Amino acid sequence: MTNLLDDPMISGLYRGYLAQAINRFGPAVHGRPVRSIVYKGDIPECTHLNETDLEIRLTESARQNRQQQKIQLSHEAVHVICRGPNTTARLIEEGTAVHFSMTVRPYEAGYLKKVIDWGLPPQFLVAADLYRKLISTRRDAVKHIRTKQALVLDELTTDQLADAIPALGATDREALLLPLSDWQIAVQQGWADLESGRAALRQWAR
Numbered sequence: 001m002t003n004l005l006d007d008p009m010i011s012g013l014y015r016g017y018l019a020q021a022i023n024r025f026g027p028a029v030h031g032r033p034v035r036s037i038v039y040k041g042d043i044p045e046c047t048h049l050n051e052t053d054l055e056i057r058l059t060e061s062a063r064q065n066r067q068q069q070k071i072q073l074s075h076e077a078v079h080v081i082c083r084g085p086n087t088t089a090r091l092i093e094e095g096t097a098v099h100f101s102m103t104v105r106p107y108e109a110g111y112l113k114k115v116i117d118w119g120l121p122p123q124f125l126v127a128a129d130l131y132r133k134l135i136s137t138r139r140d141a142v143k144h145i146r147t148k149q150a151l152v153l154d155e156l157t158t159d160q161l162a163d164a165i166p167a168l169g170a171t172d173r174e175a176l177l178l179p180l181s182d183w184q185i186a187v188q189q190g191w192a193d194l195e196s197g198r199a200a201l202r203q204w205a206r
């Protein structure tokens with residue numbers, strides 16, 4: 001399988017997004033190098049090759065689609081810098097990745113609006129809604145949390161989150177720390193709302 005780190009276009013895009021993600025969200029977790037970027041499957045992901053090394057998987061459909069390459073690489077760059085020993089992401093990390101991929105540029109005019117209108121998976125809308133609440137307390141919330149409390153967002157505790165962002169309500173804290181796979185709990189409990197998540201994305205995409 002071709003390693004796209006050897007492709008100057010893709011690796012240039014990736015390194016640019018990585019630098020911007022570090023600038024916005026604080027340093028990358030130490031000792032977790034990305035060894036390869038490949039086209040594989042139909043869900044983009046940042047996966048572990050072993051205990052330390054990571055691989056970014058872009059979808060097969062991104063092969064011929066520069067806009068998808070950008071949106072996927074920028075999103076996965078956030079997982080790369082936040083990733084600890086586990087492969088899970090919490091809603092706080094997913095919201096950070098979604099927001100970054102929607103606000104880092106450049107895309108062709110109107111591309112992000114199209115992506116939102118095609119319909120994003122509901123877990124992204126939930127993550128966006130919660131992230132919107134988080135950054136309304138302070139714009140650099142994630143950088144602040146990561147540099148003051150836990151670089152690995154997967155290891156952040158509710159107490160640390162309360163300490164870093166006192167303005168955040170208890171249920172918002174609990175929701176942000178749910179694993180992405182438990183997004184439905186946030187909806188059932190009334191902690192997040194799909195429509196309000198979609199509205200946040202529309203605003204970010206402007």
Ligand SMILES: [Zn+2]
Nearest residue numbers: 075079094097
């Ligand atoms: Zn993600």
